[in-house]
Amino acid sequence: MMQKPLTSEELRELTVGLNKLARNIWWTWDQGAQEVFQELSPRGWQNLYHNAVAILREVSDYELRVRLQDAVFAQRVRQVLREFQGYLGEEATWGAEHAAQLRHNPVAYFSAEFGFHETLPIAAGGLGVLAGDHAKAASDLGLGLVGVTLFYREGYFQQTIDSNNWQAEHYTLLHPKNLPMEPVLNERGDQLVCNVDIGMNQVAFHAWRVNVGRVPVYLLDSNRDENEQHFRDLTLRVYGGDSTTRIMQEMLLGIGGVRLLRALGVQPAVFHMNEGHAAFLTLELTREKLAAGAGFEAALAQTRQECIFTTHTPVEAGHDRFSPDLMDYAMHRFRTQIPVPFHEVMKLGRVKPDDRREAFCMTVLALKLCRSANAVSELHGRVSRHMWHSLYPDKPLEQVPIGHITNGIHLIGWMKGTVRRFWRRKLSEEGTGAAPSGQPASAPDWQRTINSPEFWARAADPAFLSDEELWALRYKLRRELIEFARRRLLIQHHSLTHGDFIEYDHLLNPDALTIGFGRRFATYKRAPLIFQQFDNIVRLTRDKTRPIQFVFAGKAHPRDDAGKRYIQHIIHLSKFSDLKGHLVFLENYDIHVARQMVSGCDVWLNNPRRPLEASGTSGMKAGCHGGLNLSILDGWWREGYDGTNGFAIGQDAHADSVEEQDRQDSANLYRVLTEEVIPLFYQRDSHGIPRQWIQRIRRAMLTLVPRFTATRMVKEYVERYYLPTDSAGTPH
Numbered sequence: 001m002m003q004k005p006l007t008s009e010e011l012r013e014l015t016v017g018l019n020k021l022a023r024n025i026w027w028t029w030d031q032g033a034q035e036v037f038q039e040l041s042p043r044g045w046q047n048l049y050h051n052a053v054a055i056l057r058e059v060s061d062y063e064l065r066v067r068l069q070d071a072v073f074a075q076r077v078r079q080v081l082r083e084f085q086g087y088l089g090e091e092a093t094w095g096a097e098h099a100a101q102l103r104h105n106p107v108a109y110f111s112a113e114f115g116f117h118e119t120l121p122i123a124a125g126g127l128g129v130l131a132g133d134h135a136k137a138a139s140d141l142g143l144g145l146v147g148v149t150l151f152y153r154e155g156y157f158q159q160t161i162d163s164n165n166w167q168a169e170h171y172t173l174l175h176p177k178n179l180p181m182e183p184v185l186n187e188r189g190d191q192l193v194c195n196v197d198i199g200m201n202q203v204a205f206h207a208w209r210v211n212v213g214r215v216p217v218y219l220l221d222s223n224r225d226e227n228e229q230h231f232r233d234l235t236l237r238v239y240g241g242d243s244t245t246r247i248m249q250e251m252l253l254g255i256g257g258v259r260l261l262r263a264l265g266v267q268p269a270v271f272h273m274n275e276g277h278a279a280f281l282t283l284e285l286t287r288e289k290l291a292a293g294a295g296f297e298a299a300l301a302q303t304r305q306e307c308i309f310t311t312h313t314p315v316e317a318g319h320d321r322f323s324p325d326l327m328d329y330a331m332h333r334f335r336t337q338i339p340v341p342f343h344e345v346m347k348l349g350r351v352k353p354d355d356r357r358e359a360f361c362m363t364v365l366a367l368k369l370c371r372s373a374n375a376v377s378e379l380h381g382r383v384s385r386h387m388w389h390s391l392y393p394d395k396p397l398e399q400v401p402i403g404h405i406t407n408g409i410h411l412i413g414w415m416k417g418t419v420r421r422f423w424r425r426k427l428s429e430e431g432t433g434a435a436p437s438g439q440p441a442s443a444p445d446w447q448r449t450i451n452s453p454e455f456w457a458r459a460a461d462p463a464f465l466s467d468e469e470l471w472a473l474r475y476k477l478r479r480e481l482i483e484f485a486r487r488r489l490l491i492q493h494h495s496l497t498h499g500d501f502i503e504y505d506h507l508l509n510p511d512a513l514t515i516g517f518g519r520r521f522a523t524y525k526r527a528p529l530i531f532q533q534f535d536n537i538v539r540l541t542r543d544k545t546r547p548i549q550f551v552f553a554g555k556a557h558p559r560d561d562a563g564k565r566y567i568q569h570i571i572h573l574s575k576f577s578d579l580k581g582h583l584v585f586l587e588n589y590d591i592h593v594a595r596q597m598v599s600g601c602d603v604w605l606n607n608p609r610r611p612l613e614a615s616g617t618s619g620m621k622a623g624c625h626g627g628l629n630l631s632i633l634d635g636w637w638r639e640g641y642d643g644t645n646g647f648a649i650g651q652d653a654h655a656d657s658v659e660e661q662d663r664q665d666s667a668n669l670y671r672v673l674t675e676e677v678i679p680l681f682y683q684r685d686s687h688g689i690p691r692q693w694i695q696r697i698r699r700a701m702l703t704l705v706p707r708f709t710a711t712r713m714v715k716e717y718v719e720r721y722y723l724p725t726d727s728a729g730t731p732h
């Protein structure tokens with residue numbers, strides 16, 4: 001059949017549409033959209049690290065127009081754009097039904113980091129990834145929410161490993177023009193500029209908007225000519241610099257963030273502080289009320305009614321504390337706008353308000369000036385109530401007003417393309433779910449389906465998905481990871497010139513039980529724990545019939561030498577010990593590497609020093625890919641594990657001393673590995689299928705995947721914290 005050429009009007013529509021699509025990271029969780037960019041330049045897709053904006057800059061207008069004369073391709077683009085428009089314009093959302101008032105007065109979600117996608121590396125770890133997933137799920141639900149963070153133009157560091165196996169940090173400049181972000185303009189079409197008082201200066205900043213589906217996230221940027229260099233560099237790096245930089249970054253985020261929203265005419269109903277970094281926003285809200293004539297106590301009370309706070313860690317160093325001198329210095333100008341003695345402000349950040357030597361703690365400020373506070377898992381809630389009990393001396397421990405909402409992940413965003421295609425094909429084959437038989441579900445239907453317990457109940461049913469199909473999927477994903485690792489290691493080792501030669505195409509065994517560990521190398525996460533039983537582990541990796549192997553990755557904080565020593569140790573083992581060939585370390589752990597690992601590994605290992613892993617989320621990403629967790633009963637896993645859906649290391653308890661705990665956990669880990677994990681994985685029937693193993697995967701899909709989603713999490717935030725509380729403002 002002859003195709004009519006596209007008219008120039010149609011061409012313009014499609015090219016404009018594609019440019020808009022590239023600047024809304026919705027495309028990262030729509031497989032059809034992603035494949036359009038991928039197809040435009042397969043090589044660019046790899047080299048530009050999956051950057052849709054950069055691909056559109058790479059492909060000339062002329063090429064794009066010619067490519068769109070391919071009727072099949074044009075039809076796909078049209079379809080994707082239709083779904084995108086449908087998504088943006090959808091009226092009957094969960095948010096419209098359950099939280100209509102938040103559409104006019106949204107939730108303002110403040111976070112020092114947001115992890116959206118590998119091309120915008122402005123997150124250091126799980127906290128940022130969680131914030132990104134929160135925004136994506138809020139968008140999917142049609143919830144009124146705006147995000148606020150900083151635009152770190154050098155982002156978080158890129159990791160390489162030097163010839164001493166020591167982590168080196170590299171920073172590259174991010175170019176907004178090449179990223180899915182747009183300048184925030186005023187009504188005259190000029191860049192919107194706001195000010196915030198920091199130290200003795202007025203610091204100017206502008207902002208960028210990242211479109212996260214329907215949710216805007218604003219990135220504040222102080223890199224302006226009129227600012228002194230050290231103020232311009234406040235938005236240089238994620239958690240960069242010393243505590244002076246840190247307090248100033250936090251003033252920009254909290255105070256500047258409120259000012260930006262006011263300048264944009266956004267009047268939030270709720271300010272959600274994701275971690276204490278943003279807690280200075282409470283002082284700005286108080287200042288506004290004082291300026292409008294309220295008294296200090298009344299202003300604090302009103303502010304409290306607008307704010308909620310999520311605490312994310314029981315690790316001491318995770319709670320920012322600033323000395324009275326530093327507060328004095330950083331607030332030199334701002335404090336003059338709060339017409340009470342500064343001592344009264346300092347009291348807000350102290351456990352003992354009248355102890356003038358006590359440092360100012362951002363978590364204390366947030367707790368004192370919020371209407372409700374929560375931790376991120378049940379155990380973390382208990383630990384947090386204990387930790388902050390002294391702030392509520394007249395309350396018994398169980399009544400300390402810190403509840404919990406267990407974290408979740410943006411499921412569709414974390415699914416690897418292979419798996420999105422797999423589930424979508426299965427859905428359309430069966431003609432189940434929202435789609436009529438034989439037709440793929442539309443994007444919104446499919447997104448809703450994939451989040452539903454009903455879908456995962458069906459997925460876990462052998463009548464829907466046979467053991468053979470599931471095992472074939474596992475094999476495919478494991479091979480994809482191994483080939484990814486081989487490619488990465490080839491590049492990694494090329495940059496070094498040591499004479500040690502590894503045959504990359506034979507590295508790792510596609511048939512072996514593959515155990516993954518990928519996360520920040522904070523020492524409490526104990527990356528090297530499993531290698532404490534070194535000789536035993538070597539024996540397991542070299543077993544001819546039941547081999548195991550390891551894929552590790554993770555960054556240590558630039559100033560964490562202990563974490564860097566862990567990395568050094570593991571890389572040393574991977575290169576120079578008997579584990580060589582059975583253990584690899586992938587450099588530069590980020591969202592992309594994480595996705596490869598959580599999808600390809602058979603077992604996701606998590607062995608933090610309990611109870612320091614407040615929730616953990618990386619293990620939640622394994623389930624939809626058929627991966628199983630092997631984890632200490634800490635954070636989310638303590639709630640998720642039921643004896644049939646993965647593996648537990650030790651009990652729902654921990655020893656008092658760190659040494660004893662490490663010793664017990666190491667022994668328990670080895671025991672579960674040899675008595676449960678390995679036998680189950682290698683127990684094959686006459687067809688070569690590990691039926692019992694697959695049964696565990698089914699249990700994980702049924703019981704974990706739909707439960708630990710960001711959709712469930714955001715709904716809980718809405719129902720319990722975002723919507724107006726009773727006049728007492730009773731927190732959970």
Ligand SMILES: *Cc1c(COP(=O)(O)O)cnc(C)c1O
Pocket residue numbers: 124125126127129518519520589590591594595615616617618619
């Ligand atoms: C999911 C994720 C995390 C969080 O992992 P935890 O196991 O919870 O520490 C950190 N970094 C990246 C890149 C992730 O994708």
